[in-house]
Amino acid sequence: MTVQATPLLSLAGVTASVDEKAILHGIDLEVAAGETHVLMGPNGAGKSTMGHVIMGDPVYTLDAGAITFDGEDISELSCDKRSRAGLFLSFQAPVEISGVPLSSFLRASIAGRPGLEMKGREFRRRVKELAAELDMDVSYLNRELGVGFSGGEKKKVEMLQLLLLQPKLAILDETDSGLDVDALSVVSRGMDAYRRTTDGSLLIITHNTRILEHLHVDRVHVMVGGRIVREGDAELIPWIDEHGFESFEREAAGVPMEA
Amino acid sequence: MAKKRSEVADIDRSLYDFTYGEEGFERLDAGLTPDIVREISERKEEPAWMLDFRLKSLEIYLKKSGPTWGPDISGLDMDNIVTYVKPNTDQRSDWESVPDDIKDTFERLGIPEAERSYLAGVGAQYDSELVYHNMQDTAAKMGIVYSGIEEALHEPKWEALIRERFMTLIPPTDHKFAALHGAVWSGGSFVYVPAGTKLDFPLQSYFRLNAKGAGQFEHTLIIVEDDADLHFIEGCSAPKYNVANLHAGAVELFVGRRAHLRYSTIENWSKNMYNLNTKRARVEEAGEIEWISGSFGSHVGYLYPMSILAGRRAKSSFTGITFAGAGQNLDTGCKVVLAAPETTATVETKGISKGGGIQTFRSSIVATPEATGSAATVSCSSLMLDADSRSDTIPAMDIRAKNVDIGHEATIGRIGDDKIFYLMSRGISEEEARTMIVNGFASPVSKELPLEYAVEMNNLIKLEMEGAVG
Amino acid sequence: MDRTSGNASGAVALTGVNAMPAPTWSWLKMNDTAVEIPAGLTPAPAAVSVEPAPGSADVVSANADAFDDALVAAGKRFASRARASAPGDARDHVALAAGEVDPMDVPALSRYQQGAVRVEEELSVEEAFETGMGAEAYGYLRSIGERPCVLEVPSGASAQVRVRVSGTPGTASVASVDVIARRDSSLELTVALNGTGSEPGLIGAAMRVFAAAGSRVSITTVQTADDAFISLDDAGIFVDEGAHVEVSHTVLGAGRSYTGLAADLRGDAARIDVDTSYLGAREQVRDFNYQIRHLGRRTTSSMDANGVLAGASKKVLRGTIDLMHGCTGSEGAERETVLLADERVDNKTVPVILCDEDDVAGNHGATIGHVRPEQLFYLGCRGLSPEAAEALFISAKLEDAALNAPDDEVRANVIRLGETVIPGFGEEIA
Numbered sequence A: 001m002t003v004q005a006t007p008l009l010s011l012a013g014v015t016a017s018v019d020e021k022a023i024l025h026g027i028d029l030e031v032a033a034g035e036t037h038v039l040m041g042p043n044g045a046g047k048s049t050m051g052h053v054i055m056g057d058p059v060y061t062l063d064a065g066a067i068t069f070d071g072e073d074i075s076e077l078s079c080d081k082r083s084r085a086g087l088f089l090s091f092q093a094p095v096e097i098s099g100v101p102l103s104s105f106l107r108a109s110i111a112g113r114p115g116l117e118m119k120g121r122e123f124r125r126r127v128k129e130l131a132a133e134l135d136m137d138v139s140y141l142n143r144e145l146g147v148g149f150s151g152g153e154k155k156k157v158e159m160l161q162l163l164l165l166q167p168k169l170a171i172l173d174e175t176d177s178g179l180d181v182d183a184l185s186v187v188s189r190g191m192d193a194y195r196r197t198t199d200g201s202l203l204i205i206t207h208n209t210r211i212l213e214h215l216h217v218d219r220v221h222v223m224v225g226g227r228i229v230r231e232g233d234a235e236l237i238p239w240i241d242e243h244g245f246e247s248f249e250r251e252a253a254g255v256p257m258e259a
Numbered sequence B: 001m002a003k004k005r006s007e008v009a010d011i012d013r014s015l016y017d018f019t020y021g022e023e024g025f026e027r028l029d030a031g032l033t034p035d036i037v038r039e040i041s042e043r044k045e046e047p048a049w050m051l052d053f054r055l056k057s058l059e060i061y062l063k064k065s066g067p068t069w070g071p072d073i074s075g076l077d078m079d080n081i082v083t084y085v086k087p088n089t090d091q092r093s094d095w096e097s098v099p100d101d102i103k104d105t106f107e108r109l110g111i112p113e114a115e116r117s118y119l120a121g122v123g124a125q126y127d128s129e130l131v132y133h134n135m136q137d138t139a140a141k142m143g144i145v146y147s148g149i150e151e152a153l154h155e156p157k158w159e160a161l162i163r164e165r166f167m168t169l170i171p172p173t174d175h176k177f178a179a180l181h182g183a184v185w186s187g188g189s190f191v192y193v194p195a196g197t198k199l200d201f202p203l204q205s206y207f208r209l210n211a212k213g214a215g216q217f218e219h220t221l222i223i224v225e226d227d228a229d230l231h232f233i234e235g236c237s238a239p240k241y242n243v244a245n246l247h248a249g250a251v252e253l254f255v256g257r258r259a260h261l262r263y264s265t266i267e268n269w270s271k272n273m274y275n276l277n278t279k280r281a282r283v284e285e286a287g288e289i290e291w292i293s294g295s296f297g298s299h300v301g302y303l304y305p306m307s308i309l310a311g312r313r314a315k316s317s318f319t320g321i322t323f324a325g326a327g328q329n330l331d332t333g334c335k336v337v338l339a340a341p342e343t344t345a346t347v348e349t350k351g352i353s354k355g356g357g358i359q360t361f362r363s364s365i366v367a368t369p370e371a372t373g374s375a376a377t378v379s380c381s382s383l384m385l386d387a388d389s390r391s392d393t394i395p396a397m398d399i400r401a402k403n404v405d406i407g408h409e410a411t412i413g414r415i416g417d418d419k420i421f422y423l424m425s426r427g428i429s430e431e432e433a434r435t436m437i438v439n440g441f442a443s444p445v446s447k448e449l450p451l452e453y454a455v456e457m458n459n460l461i462k463l464e465m466e467g468a469v470g
Numbered sequence C: 001m002d003r004t005s006g007n008a009s010g011a012v013a014l015t016g017v018n019a020m021p022a023p024t025w026s027w028l029k030m031n032d033t034a035v036e037i038p039a040g041l042t043p044a045p046a047a048v049s050v051e052p053a054p055g056s057a058d059v060v061s062a063n064a065d066a067f068d069d070a071l072v073a074a075g076k077r078f079a080s081r082a083r084a085s086a087p088g089d090a091r092d093h094v095a096l097a098a099g100e101v102d103p104m105d106v107p108a109l110s111r112y113q114q115g116a117v118r119v120e121e122e123l124s125v126e127e128a129f130e131t132g133m134g135a136e137a138y139g140y141l142r143s144i145g146e147r148p149c150v151l152e153v154p155s156g157a158s159a160q161v162r163v164r165v166s167g168t169p170g171t172a173s174v175a176s177v178d179v180i181a182r183r184d185s186s187l188e189l190t191v192a193l194n195g196t197g198s199e200p201g202l203i204g205a206a207m208r209v210f211a212a213a214g215s216r217v218s219i220t221t222v223q224t225a226d227d228a229f230i231s232l233d234d235a236g237i238f239v240d241e242g243a244h245v246e247v248s249h250t251v252l253g254a255g256r257s258y259t260g261l262a263a264d265l266r267g268d269a270a271r272i273d274v275d276t277s278y279l280g281a282r283e284q285v286r287d288f289n290y291q292i293r294h295l296g297r298r299t300t301s302s303m304d305a306n307g308v309l310a311g312a313s314k315k316v317l318r319g320t321i322d323l324m325h326g327c328t329g330s331e332g333a334e335r336e337t338v339l340l341a342d343e344r345v346d347n348k349t350v351p352v353i354l355c356d357e358d359d360v361a362g363n364h365g366a367t368i369g370h371v372r373p374e375q376l377f378y379l380g381c382r383g384l385s386p387e388a389a390e391a392l393f394i395s396a397k398l399e400d401a402a403l404n405a406p407d408d409e410v411r412a413n414v415i416r417l418g419e420t421v422i423p424g425f426g427e428e429i430a
Helices: A047-055 A079-085 A102-110 A120-133 A138-142 A151-165 A181-197 A236-243 A246-252 B034-043 B048-063 B100-108 B111-118 B137-141 B149-153 B156-165 B176-184 B417-425 B430-446 B451-465 C066-081 C090-097 C111-121 C135-144 C373-381 C386-403 C408-421 C425-429
Strands: A009-018 A021-031 A036-040 A061-069 A087-090 A097-101 A169-173 A201-205 A219-224 A227-232 B121-126 B129-135 B145-148 B189-193 B203-208 B219-224 B229-237 B245-247 B250-255 B260-268 B273-283 B288-295 B300-303 B306-309 B315-324 B329-338 B344-353 B358-367 B375-384 B390-399 B405-414 C012-017 C033-037 C048-052 C149-153 C158-167 C171-181 C186-195 C201-211 C216-223 C229-239 C244-251 C256-265 C271-280 C285-294 C300-309 C314-323 C331-340 C346-355 C361-369
Touching: A009 A047, A021 A047, A021 A061, A021 A227, A036 A047, A036 A236, A047 A061, A047 A079, A047 A087, A047 A169, A047 A201, A079 A087, A079 C373, A087 A151, A097 A102, A097 C300, A097 C331, A097 C373, A097 C386, A102 A120, A102 A138, A102 A151, A102 C373, A102 C386, A120 A138, A120 A151, A120 C425, A138 A151, A151 A181, A169 A181, A181 A201, A219 A236, A219 A246, A227 A246, B034 B048, B034 B176, B048 B176, B100 B111, B100 B121, B100 B203, B111 B121, B111 B203, B111 B451, B121 B145, B129 B137, B129 B145, B145 B149, B149 B156, B149 B189, B149 B219, B156 B189, B156 B219, B176 B273, B189 B203, B189 B229, B219 B229, B219 B260, B250 B260, B250 B288, B260 B273, B260 B451, B273 B288, B273 B315, B288 B300, B288 B329, B288 B430, B306 B315, B315 B329, B315 B358, B315 B430, B315 B451, B329 B344, B344 B358, B344 B390, B344 B430, B358 B375, B358 B405, B375 B390, B375 B430, B390 B405, B390 C361, B405 C346, B417 B430, B430 B451, C012 C135, C033 C229, C033 C256, C048 C171, C066 C149, C066 C171, C066 C201, C066 C229, C135 C171, C135 C201, C135 C229, C149 C158, C149 C186, C158 C171, C158 C201, C171 C186, C171 C216, C186 C201, C186 C229, C186 C408, C201 C216, C201 C244, C216 C229, C216 C408, C229 C244, C229 C271, C244 C256, C256 C271, C271 C285, C271 C314, C271 C386, C285 C300, C300 C314, C300 C386, C314 C331, C314 C361, C331 C346, C346 C361, C373 C386, C386 C408, C386 C425, C408 C425
Parallel strands: A036 A201, A036 A219, A087 A169, A169 A201, B121 B203, B189 B219, B203 B229, B219 B250, B229 B260, B245 B273, B250 B273, B260 B288, B273 B300, B273 B306, B288 B315, B300 B329, B306 B329, B315 B344, B329 B358, B344 B375, B358 B390, B375 B405, C149 C171, C158 C186, C171 C201, C186 C216, C201 C229, C216 C244, C229 C256, C244 C271, C256 C285, C271 C300, C285 C314, C300 C331, C314 C346, C331 C361
Antiparallel strands: A009 A021, A009 A061, A219 A227, B121 B129, B145 B189, B390 C346, B405 C361, C012 C033, C048 C158
């Protein structure tokens, strides 16, 4: 286990609810700088919720616990401030915003960020570079954000933002089991480029282990019923591949493990 | 499946279509003059301020022009409308002492039976005057007042309250028929529910216009004080004549803080009626008004209950159905003013037109700059039962606030042949299938009504649907 | 119409402009509008240019009657389509007068409904033809322009034409254009309405479009005038069998901007799609009237408007889908999304469906208010505060118009407007 004095991201006793229905129960989780973590678990375990709670989605209420990022308690910060602090969440289903060209949106997202803000020409060159890296058609930059984009195209747009914003920690919500091969390769390419160009941390939320094939994983967390029920190193991944989550679910339900 | 064009047979409305003579009734001359207004006031032995109010209203009426945007009302010749018809009885509080023909009318409409089984109080108006008014002792003991509004005017305590509120929500300057109402109003109910009082059973007023060529102008004034709760039901019907009758009532509702008022109406006027009715509610902080409105009868209908959400977090919901058959042009809908922060309004309406009938949904949603954080949703759907009918949707929104959410959805279409085919393939006749689908379409409204009224509404739909299949 | 004839030097008040066909309560002040036109404007025909693209030069026609002739000819084909009878129609009124029917059995039609029966039963195609801004405004606009420019695209041919109106202070510059797109032809028409300067001026267009059977007409109008200008953009469009008309209106500038469009979908399977994008800021006024009349069978219409209102701007959008008797199998859809970015704005929307036929589908929707919560969260996750998100919607409106401008000149006009709102706008998107 990697234990550092001050982890980059730390959740301590995080309990969260939506419409007075508790979804996360006392989550403790730490991610150190430069590490890659994976959060796994069956459908409905609360994995996506955790990503949204870390990012400060106002839909969820933080009932107890604290979220610390880069040495600062961010529990009360609005999502735009968390983004500017260096957190990033890729959406499994990015929203569509009609009337807003992708390029306008990207420009607004880097505006006022020290070291990232770029003037017209430089900005366009950089975005085109990233588009090429992700094999994305540059004509998309002039189109309305997400409107009429295929699943794979939406993924490319998410990865492009990951590379443009260079966050200290990126949470990739890839819980969508319907991810096709193309989209998978887009995500993989995006993660590679991110790790190559920054020393940022990754928290990958998935129940699909294929996405993790060529990745060095430092730590695996298993979530069932809104609780972290197991933590381990990368060895846990092939085990889950073989056995699934049933044993964790039984254990969580109080049935002794047979395996 | 071949498309059929419906032939529309005459509808049997004998349930509502019976008349009695006016022997012993007092009828003022037709037309409208200051003398007629004075005479109405004199007979009622009203306070002087009310006579002044009537005369001022008459002046406004004579100056104002009628609506130019709605159904044609040129067939309504005010010189031929009798504004005041007094039945041959005073107001009673037991049915036995009501004259036989009038009692028989309300028996046939099921009012005394309803009173016995589930109402907390009943008022019954026949032409221009209330003939019956009664409320259960339990309600009276709670301090609830339910009486004729004219009766209440004769009590100093209520006179002051009525004077303070009367026609403030619907000022005579509002439109021509509000002015007419102010001049010749007669009958109607006064309800006062004290703070914190919740009445478990509804009160009902029933308005019957029997006299040929007459107008009915009842005024309903309801005050529900803070934290109180009331359900009020209004029913209307009339037999059919071949000359125009006019209904220009007014309903003013005051809903206090955290109070709740449900106002349910089934208007089933005969098809020679010009129904130019005005209803308004003012809702204070966290109070709620619920309108349930069914419009079936009338030759011409103009009806748009209005909610003024004056206090923070005040709420309004409007659920309405309008069914226009042959010869009818029903222009109905609602108005909402979001005039305070965090108010919410929902509007759900269903319109059905058939046999060359016309139904129009008309609405206005206005959000003032104070309405920050408010939300309104309007959803209306219209069903065309044949190609000769018409269905128009004219919703207006005027939004002058930031941080509001206003949503509007509307659809117009007909019953899908696939649905009819499906039901018929299960052995249901086409007429039955259509009635079933129309009832299903109307169910969002009928499910909001007390059971007895939901049954009445379904019967009305059934009546309207008879002969709908050629 | 004496007040509005020819002489543009006196102050003119146009009334009943952009009137919706079926009005509602007058206290809402939405039914129509009045347009005050300042005194002393001189007609400036030189400010209007019609520029066919290379290869399209022959579409400019000398036949001034081409549009009217086309409409009359079409009218002969559609004369037999008249409805046999309607509740409350002329026949009913004859029977009423003779005492043959009970007046209570004949529905009492509203003025609009009486007019609709006349369109269905009595009026010829040319009598029923109208423009969105109405006769008074149309007459005024036509009186300003030189004789109309007639664009006639021959059968089966395709053409591209640009119309530019470049207004200057103290002038009234109006493009009068008749378009006749013959059978199976196609036309791409760009209309650039621009005006620069800080003294009052007027720009406008008065267009009549005849889209013959199987033709395809696209009209892209971008209005980029400075605040001192009034813009009046009026059109009437006749759509014949199987023809498809696409209209795109981008309204970014002018202190007061009025847009009217009326379409007559007379031929079977005729189709029109109207896309509107607008931005209101400062004290600007935006006033739209769209009325689409479905008369042919299986006709289709869509109206889609997307706008942002900031400052103390005011907007009215009237959109009417009129499904007339006999238009069986037709569909009309209308949608508006408006973002209100300031508590001082006044947004009026009235999406009307009029329906006199059962075998049709009509629907409309409107969403008015602030940025949706899920959009706000997404933008927040990318570092945009709610204020920045709102500002993004405003700048995006301009950037979108610049990115999709039909030509460089229009793009330059958009950038000029953009610079007034966002310093450095031109450098950002150039």
